[in-house]
Amino acid sequence: MALAVFAYISMVLFIGITAYKARKLAQLPLHGRMELYPVPGEKGRHEYGGSYYEEAEWWKKPRELSKGTELKEMLKEMLFIKKLFENQRPLWWLSYALHLGIYFLAAWSVLIIAGAFTELAGLPVKAGAAAGTSLWAVLLYYLGIFTGVVGFALAAFGSGALFLRRVFDGTLKKYTTPQEYFNLLLVFAAVVSGLTVWGSDPTFGNARSVMAHVLSLTSFAAGPLLVLHVILVGVMFIYIPLSKMSHYVGKYFTFHKVLWENEPNVAGSEMEHKVKQALGYRPQNAWSAPHVKAAGAPAPEK
Amino acid sequence: MIDHKDLRPKDLGNPDQQLIKLQELMPLAAPYDKPGMEPDFKEIKDSWKEKYCASLDGFVGIDTLIRPKSKEEEEEFVGKFLNGLEKIFSDANNGVLQPLLLSFEYCAKCNTCSEACHTFAASGKNELYRPIFRSEVLRKIAKKYFTTSGKFFGSLVGADIDVNWETVARLGELAYRCNLCRRCAQTCPLGLDNSILAKEIRKIFSQEMGIAPNPLHEKGSMLQLKTGSSTGITKPAFLDTLEFLEEDIEEKYGRKIKFPLDKKGADILLLHNAGEFMAWPENPIAFAILFEEAGLDWTLSSEMMGYDNVNYGLWYDDTQAKKIALQQMRVAQELGVNRIVIGECGHAHKASAIVADRMAAAEGKIPVESCLPILWDMVRTNRLKLDPGKNNFPVTLHDPCNVVRQMGIVQPQRNILKAICTRFREMTPHGVDNYCCGGGSGFAIMNHCNFSDFRNKVSARMKFKQILGAFQDTMENSEVPKYVCAPCSNCKGTIRDILEYYQASAKFNVHFGGLVELMVNALVSMEKPFLEFLE
Ligand code: SF4
Numbered sequence: 001m002a003l004a005v006f007a008y009i010s011m012v013l014f015i016g017i018t019a020y021k022a023r024k025l026a027q028l029p030l031h032g033r034m035e036l037y038p039v040p041g042e043k044g045r046h047e048y049g050g051s052y053y054e055e056a057e058w059w060k061k062p063r064e065l066s067k068g069t070e071l072k073e074m075l076k077e078m079l080f081i082k083k084l085f086e087n088q089r090p091l092w093w094l095s096y097a098l099h100l101g102i103y104f105l106a107a108w109s110v111l112i113i114a115g116a117f118t119e120l121a122g123l124p125v126k127a128g129a130a131a132g133t134s135l136w137a138v139l140l141y142y143l144g145i146f147t148g149v150v151g152f153a154l155a156a157f158g159s160g161a162l163f164l165r166r167v168f169d170g171t172l173k174k175y176t177t178p179q180e181y182f183n184l185l186l187v188f189a190a191v192v193s194g195l196t197v198w199g200s201d202p203t204f205g206n207a208r209s210v211m212a213h214v215l216s217l218t219s220f221a222a223g224p225l226l227v228l229h230v231i232l233v234g235v236m237f238i239y240i241p242l243s244k245m246s247h248y249v250g251k252y253f254t255f256h257k258v259l260w261e262n263e264p265n266v267a268g269s270e271m272e273h274k275v276k277q278a279l280g281y282r283p284q285n286a287w288s289a290p291h292v293k294a295a296g297a298p299a300p301e302k
Numbered sequence: 303m304i305d306h307k308d309l310r311p312k313d314l315g316n317p318d319q320q321l322i323k324l325q326e327l328m329p330l331a332a333p334y335d336k337p338g339m340e341p342d343f344k345e346i347k348d349s350w351k352e353k354y355c356a357s358l359d360g361f362v363g364i365d366t367l368i369r370p371k372s373k374e375e376e377e378e379f380v381g382k383f384l385n386g387l388e389k390i391f392s393d394a395n396n397g398v399l400q401p402l403l404l405s406f407e408y409c410a411k412c413n414t415c416s417e418a419c420h421t422f423a424a425s426g427k428n429e430l431y432r433p434i435f436r437s438e439v440l441r442k443i444a445k446k447y448f449t450t451s452g453k454f455f456g457s458l459v460g461a462d463i464d465v466n467w468e469t470v471a472r473l474g475e476l477a478y479r480c481n482l483c484r485r486c487a488q489t490c491p492l493g494l495d496n497s498i499l500a501k502e503i504r505k506i507f508s509q510e511m512g513i514a515p516n517p518l519h520e521k522g523s524m525l526q527l528k529t530g531s532s533t534g535i536t537k538p539a540f541l542d543t544l545e546f547l548e549e550d551i552e553e554k555y556g557r558k559i560k561f562p563l564d565k566k567g568a569d570i571l572l573l574h575n576a577g578e579f580m581a582w583p584e585n586p587i588a589f590a591i592l593f594e595e596a597g598l599d600w601t602l603s604s605e606m607m608g609y610d611n612v613n614y615g616l617w618y619d620d621t622q623a624k625k626i627a628l629q630q631m632r633v634a635q636e637l638g639v640n641r642i643v644i645g646e647c648g649h650a651h652k653a654s655a656i657v658a659d660r661m662a663a664a665e666g667k668i669p670v671e672s673c674l675p676i677l678w679d680m681v682r683t684n685r686l687k688l689d690p691g692k693n694n695f696p697v698t699l700h701d702p703c704n705v706v707r708q709m710g711i712v713q714p715q716r717n718i719l720k721a722i723c724t725r726f727r728e729m730t731p732h733g734v735d736n737y738c739c740g741g742g743s744g745f746a747i748m749n750h751c752n753f754s755d756f757r758n759k760v761s762a763r764m765k766f767k768q769i770l771g772a773f774q775d776t777m778e779n780s781e782v783p784k785y786v787c788a789p790c791s792n793c794k795g796t797i798r799d800i801l802e803y804y805q806a807s808a809k810f811n812v813h814f815g816g817l818v819e820l821m822v823n824a825l826v827s828m829e830k831p832f833l834e835f836l837e
């Protein structure tokens with residue numbers, strides 16, 4: 001029971017801290033423009049990195065934006081880690097294994113939860129051969145096996161290999177702090193503990209039944225390995241958003257609010273409104289060099 | 303001295319006399335791949351070491367960074383730096399807080415960005431110039447002094463650096479080994495930008511400690527605010543120059559052109575980098591010839607701040623950048639023009655169009671555009687009669703980072719070159735993937751002690767290699783003139799220096815210049831060549 005409560009708390013903290021971080025980043029003041037081309041929103045020009053500045057009197061022409069390309073580029077980054085693939089292939093294999101593994105494990109978790117609910121509702125999740133099993137339960141069963149096996153394998157391989165690469169690569173080593181090794185080890189340990197707990201039953205029936213107990217808040221017998229696994233995963237979930245592994249939040253802002261944000265400040269626009277607001281702000285802190293002091297406090301700029 | 307392969311960010315606090323010495327640089331292309339083709343680094347003088355901070359890599363970039371005379375001075379210096387470091391994360395720095403925090407917090411140390419940096423590559427992959435090296439030093443110092451984790455866990459979270467005068471001064475110098483070209487940022491899987499951190503270091507030095515290279519500050523932005531131009535040209539001197547150029551145009555090209563001046567209500571206010579009038583007057587002359595021939599309604603300004611588009615503040619000091627940008631805006635407003643057109647100067651493009659964009663409400667602000675689309679329009683609509691046969695020699699194009707990577711102006715300049723030259727060829731890579739000329743962020747005008755050696759041999763090395771690559775077919779044939787088109791004053795300055803340094807003009811007939819010069823050279827109405835090397 002205590003274990004279930006801990007699992008719930010860790011999930012709530014994961015979501016809560018992540019949301020808090022995102023909110024904090026979103027609330028930061030308007031910054032000076034820092035776009036970097038290619039900007040995917042530039043319709044018809046994104047491919048070669050062009051922008052509306054290629055037009056004389058650009059402000060008189062309608063801005064042609066392409067939300068579709070922006071979405072496509074975003075998905076390429078999210079699902080495929082395109083920049084790493086293009087610019088550092090050897091590391092991409094390892095990093096992508098870990099990230100893809102995590103995506104699979106996320107899907108697996110959803111399937112296990114769905115399976116647990118299904119079983120709680122009295123429908124056994126089993127292989128298709130048994131008579132009387134519904135298609136839904138069969139799907140949950142096979143997809144669970146597939147996502148779980150692939151997810152655990154990729155995530156364990158990815159986190160372990162990234163850790164080793166950092167240990168043995170002379171350059172990476174110089175920049176890696178003990179904390180950063182710890183980050184990778186924590187993920188690796190959480191995944192491997194999962195493998196040892198669930199690995200004996202690759203159909204993940206155990207996982208579903210433990211999950212059913214957690215969901216129904218009924219007590220169940222937890223062996224030391226399971227306790228360790230739940231604690232590791234819980235700690236990981238609480239720790240990730242606190243650490244820089246929360247780059248899933250940061251990455252949204254670096255692309256959408258910095259590199260791809262090229263909204264001009266034209267009269268009557270929403271941007272102008274934001275600029276006016278930012279210009280009205282009087283900072284509490286001021287720079288001390290004599291030539292700055294002479295002129296008073298600065299307002300938004302880059 | 304540390305073997306660069308063993309160099310770690312925390313070594314910046316190391317008491318060594320000089321951390322590294324550059325040795326094996328990236329090889330150049332033929333004919334500069336043979337020994338003896340390139341001058342050696344100048345020996346560093348003892349007097350420089352005694353006076354300045356030469357303990358990073360043996361170069362001195364900041365001529366106002368003077369060694370302290372007492373322990374107190376030393377402590378004051380470090381204290382001021384730490385004050386400034388704290389401020390970059392405060393509301394004194396609102397205009398960059400979000401991008402800064404992101405790049406500061408999230409680096410995964412994956413090292414993807416290193417390969418993108420021309421300086422890192424040119425240095426023979428010297429650890430000191432790896433884009434994340436200086437970022438990591440800054441992180442370590444900030445962690446040590448301003449984070450709870452750093453105070454409690456120290457080296458476990460990376461707060462393991464000794465912070466003394468040498469550390470801080472070296473970091474200041476190191477901020478001037480990055481061209482702020484942002485090429486590395488294009489490759490980062492997390493969208494982070496190491497140039498932001500380099501610039502923040504420069505800002506701490508200038509905005510808090512009052513230390514910045516003289517050519518950028520005292521003789522740059524301060525001079526501009528005082529006289530109207532970073533060249534020091536005052537209004538009367540500017541008027542004299544124009545008069546002289548008008549006579550020159552008549553004498554040389556037989557054309558009577560009067561520079562339109564302070565014309566109220568003109569369509570276009572053309573803003574040049576005033577350095578052009580001194581170093582390359584053929585550039586503003588060419589603009590005048592083209593604008594007149596195309597029948598544009600345009601004017602120059604002779605008002606204070608109205609005849610120089612530069613804004614060096616961009617490279618080291620936000621407060622200076624803002625003062626200059628706002629005054630330039632005012633000139634255009636008072637003239638009542640429809641638009642400001644920026645001449646061939648890359649950083650001025652970015653300063654006026656991008657950086658200044660959010661410095662004032664849009665109401666009453668005069669819109670800014672680049673000269674390149676207008677020039678292309680002239681060609682595209684056949685308003686100019688051009689004969690590409692007049693430009694019958696190899697031409698390659700340098701893409702100024704500020705115009706291309708940071709503003710997205712890629713096609714107009716290429717379209718023009720394809721229309722007016724017979725033997726245009728691209729550099730590799732080009733467009734938004736281009737390499738910086740090596741003079742970006744102020745390097746082009748920093749020549750103190752041996753800094754020009756660093757520029758010519760290291761930061762501009764990749765550009766020189768690209769130029770050699772583009773002309774491989776005729777490089778060694780000194781009969782064939784070759785032209786590097788660089789539509790930016792700073793890039794032109796850097797390219798002028800490398801061509802001179804490597805004697806590429808003298809030995810191999812390689813020339814450089816802007817875009818408008820080539821356009822005028824192709825004008826059917828021009829009786830003789832506009833480009834001097836064709837005479
Ligand atoms: S590519 Fe980005 S995340 Fe990777 S080391 Fe460079 S700045 Fe850091």
Ligand code: SF4
Binds near residue numbers: 432
């Ligand atoms: S901004 Fe340019 S010069 Fe600076 S580290 Fe990045 S690639 Fe190198």
